[in-house]
Amino acid sequence: MPEGAPRFRASLDAMDTSPLEAWRDTLQELGVMGLVREPRPEAEPASAPLRRAETPSRSQPPPSTRPVPPPAARYEPPADPIGCPPPEAVLGATSLQALEQAIQGCLKCPLGPGRIRFVFGEGNPSARLMFVGEGPGRDEDLQGRPFVGKAGELLDKMIGAIGLTRAETYIANVVKCRPPDNRTPGPDEARACLGYLRRQIELIQPVVIVTLGATPLRELLGVSEGITRIRGQWRQLELGGRRIPVMPTFHPAYVLRQYTQDVRRAVWQDLKAAKDWIDRPTES
Numbered sequence: 001m002p003e004g005a006p007r008f009r010a011s012l013d014a015m016d017t018s019p020l021e022a023w024r025d026t027l028q029e030l031g032v033m034g035l036v037r038e039p040r041p042e043a044e045p046a047s048a049p050l051r052r053a054e055t056p057s058r059s060q061p062p063p064s065t066r067p068v069p070p071p072a073a074r075y076e077p078p079a080d081p082i083g084c085p086p087p088e089a090v091l092g093a094t095s096l097q098a099l100e101q102a103i104q105g106c107l108k109c110p111l112g113p114g115r116i117r118f119v120f121g122e123g124n125p126s127a128r129l130m131f132v133g134e135g136p137g138r139d140e141d142l143q144g145r146p147f148v149g150k151a152g153e154l155l156d157k158m159i160g161a162i163g164l165t166r167a168e169t170y171i172a173n174v175v176k177c178r179p180p181d182n183r184t185p186g187p188d189e190a191r192a193c194l195g196y197l198r199r200q201i202e203l204i205q206p207v208v209i210v211t212l213g214a215t216p217l218r219e220l221l222g223v224s225e226g227i228t229r230i231r232g233q234w235r236q237l238e239l240g241g242r243r244i245p246v247m248p249t250f251h252p253a254y255v256l257r258q259y260t261q262d263v264r265r266a267v268w269q270d271l272k273a274a275k276d277w278i279d280r281p282t283e284s
Contacts, residue, residue: 075110077107077108077109078107082105083106083107083108083112084106085102085103085105085108087195089103090199091199093203094203095203096125096203096204099196099200099203100120103120103196104118104120106118106193106196108193109188109192109193110189111175111178111185111189112177114177114178114180115141115177115178116141116142117136117140117142117144118144118176118177119136119140119141119146119173119176119177120144120176121146121170121171121172121173122145122170122171123166123170123171124167124168124169124170125170125204126204126205127168127169127170127206128206129168129169129170129207129208129210129274130169130170130172130201130204130206130208130209130210131155131169131171131209131210132172132173132174132197132209132210132211132220133147133171133172133173133174133212133213133216133251134173134174134175134185134213134215134251135174135175135176135177135178135185136175136178137149137178137182138178138182139152140152140178141178146171146173147252151251151256152252154252155171155212155252158252158271159271161271162271162272162274163275164275170200170206172197172200173216174190174193174194174216174219175189175192175193176193184215185215190215190219191219194220197220198239201240201244202239202240205240205242206244207244207245207277207278208244208245208247208274208277208278209237209244209245209247210248210249210270210274211248211249212249212251212252213227213250213253217230217246220246221237223235227248227254230248231248231250231270232248232249232266232270234246235247235248247270247277248270249266249271250263250266255267
């Protein structure tokens with residue numbers, strides 16, 4: 001019997017009480033322990049992979065260390081009478097030409113330094129019908145004239161449809177300088193120019209004003225309702241001791257974007273009503 005047999009049998013007998021330990025001991029006695037896989041230490045749980053949102057960026061510092069941009073510098077208008085025309089120069093202008101000379105160097109608001117041309121307005125200085133838009137666009141800024149782009153071409157056709165020419169009317173805007181990206185003028189920008197527009201109206205003394213879009217209606221009359229709801233409804237502007245009827249209608253740029261039969265019919269009705277008003281016989 002082999003030398004390790006007694007212990008082998010003893011190990012087998014011991015398996016009744018501790019079979020796993022006896023099996024291990026027996027294999028050790030026979031020198032075949034290498035066949036038994038050594039117990040591996042418990043592996044530490046692998047850390048969860050970083051989610052994409054948690055992966056630190058190499059190009060950006062942590063949020064807590066990001067530099068805070070400085071606040072935008074407040075625009076300070078010049079104090080000289082050319083860059084900031086005084087009210088007495090505006091009210092003292094007795095003609096459109098004199099008014100334009102008094103205000104064409106205006107830098108009251110941030111729009112002034114960014115303009116190419118000052119867009120005063122043009123037309124008949126004694127026009128019975130006056131159009132007031134929002135502000136110059138790219139083409140107007142280049143040429144120094146109001147409504148000369150695509151919207152201006154449509155406005156000319158609208159005026160012709162009621163039997164008038166552009167030269168018989170007067171066309172101006174709330175602001176005289178182009179807002180960046182043709183955006184709507186801000187309240188401060190509109191306020192800086194509003195006195196100029198009001199003086200233009202006083203000098204022209206139109207019988208009817210047609211406002212184009214929501215901005216002139218809001219700035220001239222304080223009406224903040226949407227133009228879709230208010231168009232075609234007569235309003236009044238009290239200025240210089242006069243009450244001037246105001247007809248709100250869509251801006252030509254809006255008509256170009258929404259070139260539907262309903263929109264075109266609405267504008268036609270508004271302009272026809274304005275034309276009928278100026279054609280009414282004057283009271284003797």
